[in-house]
Amino acid sequence: MKLLKVIQLHKNERALIKKALKNNREAQHVLFELHAPKMLSVCRYYVKDLQQAEEVMLNGFFKVFSNLNSFKSEGSFEGWIRRIMVRESISYLRQQKKVEFSVEDFHGTNETVNNINSEIEVAQIQQYIDSLPEGYKMVFNMYAIEGYKHHEIANMLCITEGTSKSQLFKARKMLQEKLKESNKTRTSYGTS
16 A cells, blocks of 8 residues: 555656646645755755755755756656755855865775764764864765765865865764764763
């Protein structure tokens, strides 16, 4: 039975997209309501302030509906919207001049953050990610959360692949240090 619901939702989304292409405001509103919560999360990964992230998301949806005719139904509609939101977030940060990249080559090891055993809440991890320098945070989000490859990140941000790898390595290292420090603090409180 669940398969039918998924198929039905997909058919409904296609019908909504067709109506939205004809500037049907109701269809646009339904598409917005369907995707806005996830897209706000995407924008929030990049933009620390919630109100600014909402503004970025709204600008992104303006672009979605303005360029809806360029969606070719190859891949998911959500994925297409998500790419627009990522690009809109990057544009916003560039306009705010909040992004700087260190132009160092990648000389790191393949160390990962996965070896930390922690019970840290998602909100705490988001705070750690928010505290990263903007360049580190952007590359980390694009690689670890969005799944972009280094050559794609380099192309989108107009940086070298080496810079992308370096930013990711440094972001992971900073996050790992914050997680270790948090675990030490948690452990010392637990034993006192």
